[in-house]
Amino acid sequence: MASWDVFRELDSLRREMDEALRGAGTARVMVPAFLSGSRRFPLVNLGEDDQAIRVEALVPGIDPKTLEMSVVHNTLTLAGERKPVEVGNRPHAWHRNERGFGKFSRTLELPAQVDVDKVSASCENGLLTITLPKAEAAKPKKIAVKAA
């Protein structure tokens, strides 16, 4: 975790650039809730408190049962497949095709070690919420200072 990785640095620089440029022009809405054709899917939010790390991911159109989630050390991987709209063999015409489909996989590095056995997740209306309790070693400890 402490070692310096040139590729990771470049990747995070690229992300920062993307982030900085994305808002230009359409300033008000920060980020669309879902970007089809984006290199990143699903989009995630990361939050943290003393006890746990919370990850929110947007997974519209994905059956939660088919979503694969794995945690190794401090990385979280989400993988799955978004199915195309079913049209069958009937003749049809596309008027809009913006949503996109296909397989995806995304790995996140978590900011602390987590307790792998206590990870829980729920998925409601295309919004996946994962709670990853921190490992004992990663929780903040209060140390009392004794007055002499």
Added chain:
Amino acid sequence: MSNTQPATQDKSATAREETRSDERYLRPAVDIIETEEGMTITADMPGLDKKNLDIDIDKGILTIQGHVKKSETPHDLYREFELVSYYRQFHLPEVIDPDKTKAEYVNGVLTLTLSKLAAAKPKKIEVKVK
């Protein structure tokens, strides 16, 4: 099928948000497929509650709206998306029968099934060979 204002649709959505309230709107991504019987509109609208979803057809204009309640994540570390409300309009062709519209919201995706008027559906006429 066309948008109500193809070139300026994004702007019209923005104007709306400014005149109405401080609520912000997002244009959901859609797939629209037409078959002989009708049309299927699929829209990505994650994070909505079914009862906050409004679908309305008025004078041939389909309006899809969804209001999202803001969730508060304490101690944000990293943010890629924000749940905002959804708003988008489409101009429906005349062949659509608005009374036969079915809507479904599953896993954050809205699916609208629109039927064409009976008169607009193709009819097969068999030619009998004597």
